[in-house]
Amino acid sequence: MNLPLTIKDTQNALLEKKFKAVELVDSYLDQISKHNKEYNIFLTVTDEVAYSKAKEVDKLLAQFDKKVIENNPLFGVTAAYKDIFLTEGRRTSAGSKVLESYIPPYSATSVLRLEKAGAIPLGKLNCDAWAHGASGENSDFGPTLNPWNKEYVPGGSSSGPAASVASGMSLISLGSDTGGSTRQPANFCNLVGLKPTYGAIPRYGVIAMSSSLDTVGSLAHTVDDIEIMFDVLRGEDGFDAVVKNFNKAEIKTKFKLGIAKEYFIKGLDNEVEKMIDDVRKVYEKAGIEVVEISLPNTKYMVPVYYIIMPAEVSSNLGRFDGIRYGNDRNSFGEEAKRRIMLGSYVLSAGYYDAYYLKAMKVRSKIIEDFDKAFKEVDAIISPVSPTPPFKIGQNTSDPLKMYLEDVYTTSANLAGIPSLTLPSTFSKNKLPIGFQLMGSRFSEHNLFELGKLYHKEINYKPETAI
Amino acid sequence: MKNYKPVIGLEVHIETNTKSKMFCSCPQNHFGKKPNTTTCPICLGLPGALPLANSEAIFKTVKLGLALGAKISKFSRFYRKHYFYPDLPKAFQTSQKDEVLCIGGQLLGKEINHIHLEEDAGKLVHETIDGKKFSLVDFNRSGCALIELVTEPVFRNIAEVLVFVKELQLIARYLDISGADMEKGTMRLEGNISVTTDSKIPDYKVELKNINSFRFLEKALTSEIERQIKALEAGEKLIQETRGYDEVKQTTFPQRSKEESQDYRYFPEADLPPIQLGDEMISKLKSEIPELPVEKRIRFKTKYGLSNEYINVLVSDIKRSNYFEDAAKLSSEYRTIASLMINKKMDKQYPEAGGLIKKILELTKISYSDDASVDEAVLVVISKNPDVILSYKNGKGQVIGFLIGQVQKILHGKGDPKFISLKLIEKIKK
Numbered sequence: 067m068n069l070p071l072t073i074k075d076t077q078n079a080l081l082e083k084k085f086k087a088v089e090l091v092d093s094y095l096d097q098i099s100k101h102n103k104e105y106n107i108f109l110t111v112t113d114e115v116a117y118s119k120a121k122e123v124d125k126l127l128a129q130f131d132k133k134v135i136e137n138n139p140l141f142g143v144t145a146a147y148k149d150i151f152l153t154e155g156r157r158t159s160a161g162s163k164v165l166e167s168y169i170p171p172y173s174a175t176s177v178l179r180l181e182k183a184g185a186i187p188l189g190k191l192n193c194d195a196w197a198h199g200a201s202g203e204n205s206d207f208g209p210t211l212n213p214w215n216k217e218y219v220p221g222g223s224s225s226g227p228a229a230s231v232a233s234g235m236s237l238i239s240l241g242s243d244t245g246g247s248t249r250q251p252a253n254f255c256n257l258v259g260l261k262p263t264y265g266a267i268p269r270y271g272v273i274a275m276s277s278s279l280d281t282v283g284s285l286a287h288t289v290d291d292i293e294i295m296f297d298v299l300r301g302e303d304g305f306d307a308v309v310k311n312f313n314k315a316e317i318k319t320k321f322k323l324g325i326a327k328e329y330f331i332k333g334l335d336n337e338v339e340k341m342i343d344d345v346r347k348v349y350e351k352a353g354i355e356v357v358e359i360s361l362p363n364t365k366y367m368v369p370v371y372y373i374i375m376p377a378e379v380s381s382n383l384g385r386f387d388g389i390r391y392g393n394d395r396n397s398f399g400e401e402a403k404r405r406i407m408l409g410s411y412v413l414s415a416g417y418y419d420a421y422y423l424k425a426m427k428v429r430s431k432i433i434e435d436f437d438k439a440f441k442e443v444d445a446i447i448s449p450v451s452p453t454p455p456f457k458i459g460q461n462t463s464d465p466l467k468m469y470l471e472d473v474y475t476t477s478a479n480l481a482g483i484p485s486l487t488l489p490s491t492f493s494k495n496k497l498p499i500g501f502q503l504m505g506s507r508f509s510e511h512n513l514f515e516l517g518k519l520y521h522k523e524i525n526y527k528p529e530t531a532i
Numbered sequence: 533m534k535n536y537k538p539v540i541g542l543e544v545h546i547e548t549n550t551k552s553k554m555f556c557s558c559p560q561n562h563f564g565k566k567p568n569t570t571t572c573p574i575c576l577g578l579p580g581a582l583p584l585a586n587s588e589a590i591f592k593t594v595k596l597g598l599a600l601g602a603k604i605s606k607f608s609r610f611y612r613k614h615y616f617y618p619d620l621p622k623a624f625q626t627s628q629k630d631e632v633l634c635i636g637g638q639l640l641g642k643e644i645n646h647i648h649l650e651e652d653a654g655k656l657v658h659e660t661i662d663g664k665k666f667s668l669v670d671f672n673r674s675g676c677a678l679i680e681l682v683t684e685p686v687f688r689n690i691a692e693v694l695v696f697v698k699e700l701q702l703i704a705r706y707l708d709i710s711g712a713d714m715e716k717g718t719m720r721l722e723g724n725i726s727v728t729t730d731s732k733i734p735d736y737k738v739e740l741k742n743i744n745s746f747r748f749l750e751k752a753l754t755s756e757i758e759r760q761i762k763a764l765e766a767g768e769k770l771i772q773e774t775r776g777y778d779e780v781k782q783t784t785f786p787q788r789s790k791e792e793s794q795d796y797r798y799f800p801e802a803d804l805p806p807i808q809l810g811d812e813m814i815s816k817l818k819s820e821i822p823e824l825p826v827e828k829r830i831r832f833k834t835k836y837g838l839s840n841e842y843i844n845v846l847v848s849d850i851k852r853s854n855y856f857e858d859a860a861k862l863s864s865e866y867r868t869i870a871s872l873m874i875n876k877k878m879d880k881q882y883p884e885a886g887g888l889i890k891k892i893l894e895l896t897k898i899s900y901s902d903d904a905s906v907d908e909a910v911l912v913v914i915s916k917n918p919d920v921i922l923s924y925k926n927g928k929g930q931v932i933g934f935l936i937g938q939v940q941k942i943l944h945g946k947g948d949p950k951f952i953s954l955k956l957i958e959k960i961k962k
Contacts, residue, residue: 150580151580152579152580158579160579165579168579170578170579170580171573171578172573172578174580269580269582270580270581270582271580271581272580273579273580274579274580274582274803277801277802277803278802304584305574305582305584306582306584306803307582307583307584307585307803307804307805308802308803308804308805377799378802380797381612381614381623381624381797381799384614384616384622384623384624385577385579385621385622385623386579387616387623389618390621391579410797413614413797413798413799414795414797415795415797418797418798418799422799
């Protein structure tokens with residue numbers, strides 16, 4: 067079966083009876099069983115749940131036809147979740163040996179919302195343990211390989227969510243984004259990825275990494291699909307106190323974009339730099355003004371991020387004390403231990419003011435930078451990663467080098483703003499490269515508009531790698 | 533022996549009588565419940581769970597602050613306080629620090645440092661099952677809303693401490709923020725104790741924990757002060773430490789010294805937005821504060837002329853003081869009413885205040901005044917109180933009690949309240 071790569075095509079095929087939902091699930095599970103051993107994408111395949119949901123889909127479709135799709139935006143859409151999303155009765159490991167056998171008694175709000183909207187859950191996806199990482203190599207269950215070239219990393223920490231969609235093992239997936247963990251893997255796997263505004267999508271039931279930075283990420287092949295997911299996922303759930311309901315932003319008719327001069331630093335790969343320039347030209351050709359802006363505190367992003375994030379990580383991982391969740395604290399991997407130590411240190415009496423408090427002050431400055439920028443422009447064009455995908459093992463010996471992967475992505479988390487990553491082109495090594503568009507808080511729908519416009523201009527066609 | 537004086541500061545924990553816990557919708561009341569039956573992912577600290585602040589608990593804390601003259605913070609927030617203990621499922625307690633809800637205030641002239649809001653921990657139960665020793669955790673109390681009041685080190689003797697905590701307990705009940713019951717653990721005390729020979733605050737303090745009744749509070753403080761004086765007399769240097777009170781041995785014992793004290797690694801709780809209170813909300817909460825014990829005592833003195841002893845007994849129980857006032861509306865034999873209630877517990881015998889009054893009349897063997905003198909007294913009262921009559925006509929029915937009282941005054945309490953009431957209404961209508 068030639069699997070459709072968009073929500074609309076999938077639903078149309080179901081309507082036109084080209085295949086049944088059960089056959090659709092057959093095909094996806096077939097793809098998983100063919101390639102998962104090699105690429106290590108799914109940690110748990112929930113075929114029973116998938117088939118029972120697919121049968122329900124087929125039944126409802128026979129009964130209500132078109133109407134059921136109108137009322138259920140994700141009707142018949144296969145979905146898979148990063149393994150830090152709690153799924154009731156379905157194992158949730160966070161990619162860590164600590165939770166190797168943990169079966170949660172409740173489901174995350176985002177999981178419930180996707181399934182209520184008609185999605186068919188296929189399973190749980192590999193990721194860097196506790197979402198700590200930028201390559202997928204920190205998973206306690208082994209690294210995930212990039213479907214575009216298995217010698218390369220798929221990015222991280224949402225390695226499985228990106229690889230599953232890129233390899234045709236699922237149509238959409240949920241990731242999380244604390245410092246780039248959805249956008250960088252989406253970018254490395256030729257996908258559209260969204261890091262929403264902090265407070266747009268409830269985090270309830272997502273294992274916390276860094277509470278002031280964590281967001282629920284979405285991955286799919288097209289901006290249209292990301293928009294559908296976003297509208298299903300957003301809004302208050304009565305559990306996440308920071309979430310607000312908001313109305314869809316009015317879509318602008320005239321856009322102005324900015325590129326920060328501070329982005330062009332040592333370490334930015336030539337091919338990525340050229341791609342950014344090409345993106346600028348595409349927008350200009352479409353009649354959109356692109357100007358140079360300044361985000362003077364860009365150089366502090368990574369240092370500030372690597373103080374606030376470990377501090378919150380050390381706090382959030384405290385509950386895995388070996389008493390309640392099976393495996394004890396020796397089961398924590400190197401990276402988690404490193405972050406717990408760093409975080410405990412920066413919060414300690416006598417160091418708190420010098421590190422954590424100071425970092426929070428710089429964070430305010432970073433927010434001011436963006437507030438100022440968004441008075442001038444509607445969105446900012448930025449690289450996602452300084453380089454195209456790198457080889458497995460290339461950065462693992464030097465954690466600091468790995469941390470620099472986050473140089474362009476952490477800013478959206480520190481400022482709480484939305485960012486949409488878009489596939490753009492392929493490097494000379496035939497690896498995906500893309501860019502991100504950052505907007506002001508709750509401006510997601512305008513970012514979608516800009517993303518669709520770009521993909522229309524370059525005549526983007528979704529494709530899977532294998 | 534030198535003249536040693538204790539220096540005592542208090543930390544009082546009050547569990548609110550809110551419907552739900554501090555950050556989830558589980559019931560707050562855990563007393564006598566089967567272990568681990570009032571829990572959910574949030575108060576169990578399960579992965580992925582998030583807190584949502586209980587505004588009722590916030591308002592109750594603010595009311596306590598207002599009643600004690602504290603400054604209410606328009607902007608305050610929760611912090612995470614980290615430590616490991618099996619009854620603390622998140623490995624941090626969500627509490628407040630620096631930016632707390634209520635700052636300062638005083639009670640009975642004793643300065644309060646601050647009042648803040650936090651969540652309670654679960655409870656460890658140590659049991660022997662089939663000959664093996666187990667430590668079990670009951671999470672019913674985990675996440676319950678808890679108010680903490682911290683005083684300055686302002687107490688110089690034990691009697692002051694006892695009066696203070698009893699008055700605080702009473703205020704909590706008057707404000708309807710908590711049963712503040714030591715035996716049920718809805719009020720818990722910790723003392724910071726040191727002794728000094730001059731007016732300076734010593735450079736050490738001993739934190740005394742596990743006090744769960746007023747009686748033990750007195751005993752624990754006495755034994756700890758004695759211990760400290762003995763040690764100083766023997767030339768020992770006292771250290772900063774935490775001690776518990778052993779109810780059987782009636783002595784305190786060391787639990788933790790300063791060297792082992794924890795670094796709680798406090799930082800602001802990002803999962804909860806800051807608490808912002810506007811002037812309007814603060815005024816609204818202020819308007820909901822009822823007459824407080826201190827005000828009621830003065831009123832009972834001036835209005836009813838009762839003895840301090842009677843006043844204290846009545847005011848210390850809201851229901852009984854209300855009963856007294858109901859009875860006082862029907863008869864001006866205030867002291868007799870109070871005496872029968874307190875010495876003969878006759879309020880238990882007669883659930884309605886009217887019954888008690890009837891009994892009083894029987895006991896004093898005074899027959900009701902004749903109809904003519906009632907008529908006369910009613911007319912006098914009506915002519916003397918035109919404002920009250922007007923407000924009665926405007927629908928304030930409850931003033932009839934006052935008018936009955938006035939008539940009874942003229943009749944020296946010998947009128948039949950029901951008959952007076954009938955006559956009053958009849959005459960007013962005319």
